[in-house]
Amino acid sequence: MPAAHARPTACLALADGTLFYGTGFGATGQTTAELCFNTAMSGYQEIMTDPSYAGQIVTFTFPHIGNVGVNPDDDETGDPVAAGMVVKWMPTQSSNWRAAQELGDWLAARGRIAIGGIDTRRLTRAIRQQGAPHVALAHDPDGNFDTEALVAAARGFPGLEGLDLALDVTCAQSYRWDEMRWAWPEGYQRQEQARHKVVAVDYGAKRNILRCLASAGCEVTVLPATATFDDVMAHEPDGVFLSNGPGDPAATGAYAVPMIQRLLSDTKLPVFGICLGHQMLALAVGAKTIKMNHGHHGANHPVKDMDTGKVEITSMNHGFAVDSQTLPQGVLETHISLFDGSNCGIRLADRPVFSVQHHPEASPGPQDSFYLFERFAASMDAA
Numbered sequence: 001m002p003a004a005h006a007r008p009t010a011c012l013a014l015a016d017g018t019l020f021y022g023t024g025f026g027a028t029g030q031t032t033a034e035l036c037f038n039t040a041m042s043g044y045q046e047i048m049t050d051p052s053y054a055g056q057i058v059t060f061t062f063p064h065i066g067n068v069g070v071n072p073d074d075d076e077t078g079d080p081v082a083a084g085m086v087v088k089w090m091p092t093q094s095s096n097w098r099a100a101q102e103l104g105d106w107l108a109a110r111g112r113i114a115i116g117g118i119d120t121r122r123l124t125r126a127i128r129q130q131g132a133p134h135v136a137l138a139h140d141p142d143g144n145f146d147t148e149a150l151v152a153a154a155r156g157f158p159g160l161e162g163l164d165l166a167l168d169v170t171c172a173q174s175y176r177w178d179e180m181r182w183a184w185p186e187g188y189q190r191q192e193q194a195r196h197k198v199v200a201v202d203y204g205a206k207r208n209i210l211r212c213l214a215s216a217g218c219e220v221t222v223l224p225a226t227a228t229f230d231d232v233m234a235h236e237p238d239g240v241f242l243s244n245g246p247g248d249p250a251a252t253g254a255y256a257v258p259m260i261q262r263l264l265s266d267t268k269l270p271v272f273g274i275c276l277g278h279q280m281l282a283l284a285v286g287a288k289t290i291k292m293n294h295g296h297h298g299a300n301h302p303v304k305d306m307d308t309g310k311v312e313i314t315s316m317n318h319g320f321a322v323d324s325q326t327l328p329q330g331v332l333e334t335h336i337s338l339f340d341g342s343n344c345g346i347r348l349a350d351r352p353v354f355s356v357q358h359h360p361e362a363s364p365g366p367q368d369s370f371y372l373f374e375r376f377a378a379s380m381d382a383a
């Protein structure tokens with residue numbers, strides 16, 4: 001940590017004019033985004049590379065971030081996708097056998113700005129009170145900040161509502177995914193042989209979701225977010241997976257929903273969706289999505305399975321939610337958040353079409369919800 005009198009080298013400006021000064025690391029420059037907080041105690045590399053964080057700066061409420069460095073294996077996609085990071089303590093020298101690089105160098109090489117040494121508890125309270133604020137984050141080693149311009153930049157950020165970001169993070173063209181999950185949750189059988197052809201529509205897919213599908217016995221073909229019904233059917237899938245992804249589901253739904261509606265009306269294929277994929281399925285059956293106040297971002301969120309009454313501890317990352325009041329007849333609410341009662345899962349009453357808001361692939365996080373991958377595979381076995 002710099003001495004108390006050291007000149008700050010980073011400044012975070014909230015749209016309401018609140019300023020937080022700290023020490024910059026990672027890239028220099030300035031960025032604007034929506035600000036959220038994540039309560040996970042580990043997995044900062046997976047969080048920063050989760051494509052669903054596009055357009056957002058992540059405040060880590062856990063104070064020790066960066067102390068295990070970064071490594072080539074834990075990326076959820078090729079580059080950091082979150083716009084920046086906010087931490088309490090400046091990262092110390094990393095200490096871990098897997099570390100290949102320091103967090104700050106990794107962020108700098110990828111053009112991502114970070115600020116450390118600020119009161120993240122005060123900031124988190126502001127996020128809860130204001131609802132995910134629009135912010136500008138600047139890092140200047142000389143410590144020169146035009147704070148009025150920064151606040152104006154924060155105010156100028158248009159926000160995530162109405163924004164389709166899936167097109168920014170989806171794959172450019174289709175590809176086969178073959179890699180298996182490394183560690184397999186206890187009590188589950190890894191399927192070495194692929195039994196089912198699955199098309200995964202990539203709205204910003206995390207790699208570990210694709211690994212989980214492959215390890216559950218799926219031969220996975222990944223298609224870009226704009227894939228049409230005919231594109232999907234050309235692969236003669238046994239089931240279709242709808243991935244997680246960034247931005248406002250209503251905006252992405254403009255092109256994703258018609259494809260899913262055709263799947264539902266013209267086929268009997270099993271469909272499984274996670275997070276943005278869950279929201280896409282909900283929109284396709286006629287429900288609506290809403291912007292949450294500060295969303296759910298963490299690795300210890302309790303979710304209740306309405307069928308069994310069992311509570312799962314889950315990994316979460318979403319700022320929008322399916323409005324359960326708008327679920328039509330024939331669509332069952334299968335999971336709810338025990339934090340706020342918001343919808344966390346749906347299923348069609350009469351066929352194996354289902355989706356969840358949380359992240360059964362964990363990464364980082366608990367593995368309680370892993371059974372959903374097996375359920376998807378079993379529904380293709382039964383079809």
Ligand SMILES: NC(=O)CC[C@H](N)C(=O)O
Nearest residue numbers: 052244245275276319320
């Ligand atoms: N992780 C996700 O897929 C997030 C979905 C959506 N972008 C949201 O914020 O709610």
